[in-house]
Amino acid sequence: MEECGLCYQFMKEVISLSQKIIAYLSANMTTYLQAVQTHLMISIQALWIAVMIGIPLGIFCSRNEKFSKYVTGWFNSLRIIPSLAILVLMIPLMGTGKTPALVALTILAVPPILINTIAGFAGIEASLYETAKGMGMDEKQIFLKIEWPLALPLMLTGVRTSAVEVSASATIAAYIGAGGLGNIVFTGLGLNKAELLLIGGVSVAAISIGAELILGTVQNAVTKYQRD
Amino acid sequence: MTAVAVEFKNVCKHFPEAEVNAVSHVSLKINQGEFITILGTSGSGKTTLMKMVNRLHDITSGDIFFFGENINSLPVVEYRRKIGYVVQQGGLFPHMTVAENIAVVPHILKWDKEKIDARVDELLEMVGLKKELYKDRYPRQLSGGQQQRIGIARAMASDPAVMLMDEPFGAIDAITRENLQDELLRIQKALHKTILFVTHDISEAFKLGDRVIVMHEGKVQQFDTPDRIMLHPANDFVAKFVSADDVMKKLQVLKVHTIMDGLSIKTSNQLAVAHVDDTLETLLKLFMTSSTQTVLVKDDKDKIVGEVSWHRLSAIAS
The missing domain is CATH 3.90.1280.20 (CBS domain Like)
Known part of the structure; x- marks a missing residue:
């Protein structure tokens, strides 16, 4: 009998939570959608800037071993710092708001892209490079037709890792005033409202999974030659 | 009179930080249409000698002439497109299909699409692979022997007069290798390409070569027909290397x-x-x-x- 009572209690909780979620969403749909939009925008911006920095820098590093050691060392040490710490460290440097959050997220997103780009280009067999040269390709053709497509799968792995990391970390960026789904989560924590925690948390998870799926599909398309 | 396809004049190659020359004072003439094998142990300078022909290695001193023209006076990238190049395992680009691999040089020479397609089909047929079956496959879906056939087809795509082959059959099993050797001989007899073929395998060198360059310590020990090398080795090294006094080897x-x-x-x-x-x-x-x-x-x-x-x-x- 007692077990059944617990069951009943649990079911009641679930139903009441669902009702609260529906109630919140119907009352605050605009706020919610705006939070999703802000979250997506800041994540995509950070990722885009990180790609623009990480890939050219990675290509440069793959051709310049000394410089590569210096840069990867530097970015790897940045990686050790937890994302929350980077975000908080931005406050004395840049204050609060969207810009410092964007900078912090970009710093988080660069290392995976950079390191994978270096690995992608450095991993191309020297013999392939020599064959291309021996066949009469110029430097530009070797880069566009051989090196870029061969390094692309690893570069995409880097972008994938960064995308997941950024979309998750964007939640805590709300701490320094970036807005987004983090706002809903932190409000839920402050007011002890489980429905807000659920709405925020599940949405962030959905964005991360979505990013993973989209980039995974792209990666599958460019690595067709590696499978049967 | 046959033209001289490739001529070495007192060619030396010295790598920085090396004590001795990798290739030392090589002078020889290769006639158009000849199948030349370059035989030697590893470190003998045979690959270096070959890579100087398509300028993957720069010449330290001396000159190489390509149909009478000093190769250092030619624009390097355009010059390389006139020479077919085959490496071990075919050196196929893994992200390109068989057809795309074969079309690399025609593509950079900006042939039109129909001409490239026709050429790809023709070459696949020449190396004995069915075009419907293999055209759209990726290199990793092919056996080593098939990859090497594609490698040869690719090198012949723009119909170069001279082909350089760097131990192309080195990593291939004995039976497939025999077949590939026979096919290559057949193709060479039909098309009269000038071929420079590097190998460390004595039987392969003697089977394929009209003439054989025997290299050791960067120097040409002997450059002659297989028969003459076997019956009249130029020095003790050659005699020992080709086991000239071994009756079975001779046979x-x-x-x-x-x-x-x-x-x-x-x-x-x-x-x-x-x-x-x-x-x-x-x-x-x-x-x-x-x-x-x-x-x-x-x-x-x-x-x-x-x-x-x-x-x-x-x-x-x-």
Whole structure:
């Protein structure tokens, strides 16, 4: 009998939570959608800037071993710092708001892209490079037709890792005033409202999974030659 | 008169930080249409010698001429497109299909699409691969032997007069290698390409080469036909390297035409017949299975052109 009572209690909780979620969403749909939009925008911006920095820098590093050691060392040490710490460290440097959050997220997103780009280009067999040269390709053709497509799968792995990391970390960026789904989560924590925690948390998870799926599909398309 | 395709004039190659020259004072002429094998152990300078021809290595001193033109006076990228290049395992680009791999050079030469397609089909047929089956496959879906066939087709795409082949069959099993060697010989006989073929395999060098360059310590030890190298090695190194005093080796390497005599007998029926390009080993088997004193020799057109007596063959051993 007692077990059944617990069951009943649990079911009641679930139903009441669902009702609260529906109630919140119907009352605050605009706020919610705006939070999703802000979250997506800041994540995509950070990722885009990180790609623009990480890939050219990675290509440069793959051709310049000394410089590569210096840069990867530097970015790897940045990686050790937890994302929350980077975000908080931005406050004395840049204050609060969207810009410092964007900078912090970009710093988080660069290392995976950079390191994978270096690995992608450095991993191309020297013999392939020599064959291309021996066949009469110029430097530009070797880069566009051989090196870029061969390094692309690893570069995409880097972008994938960064995308997941950024979309998750964007939640805590709300701490320094970036807005987004983090706002809903932190409000839920402050007011002890489980429905807000659920709405925020599940949405962030959905964005991360979505990013993973989209980039995974792209990666599958460019690595067709590696499978049967 | 045949043209000189490639000429080395006192060519040296010295790598920085190396004590001795990788290639030292090489002078030789390779005629158009010749199949030249470059034979040597690793570190003998054979690959370096070849890579200087398409300028993957710069010449330290001396000159190389390509159909009479000094290669250093030619624009390097355009010059390389005139030379077919085949490396070990084919060196195929893994992200390109078979058709795309073969089309690399035609593509950079900006041929139109129909011409490229037709050429790809033609080349696949030449190397004995069905176009419907293989055109759209990726290199990793092919066996080593098939990859190498594509590698050869790719090098021939723009119909270069000269082909460089860097141990192309080195990593391929013995049976497939034999087939590939036979195919390459067939293609070379049909198209009269000038081929420089690097190998460390003595049998391969002697089977394929019209002439063989024997390299050791960066120097050309001997540059001659397989028969002459086997029968008259230039020095102790060559003699030892090709095991010139080993009867079995001689039988494997020497061809029937080297010991063939003119026809002296009239009746040709009931006698065994060998081909001019068969090895003496094959000839020996014929003698043993047919138990005759004389074997007739035919040429490519099945015409009887000579004979070999048992006495003549056994003289090889002495």
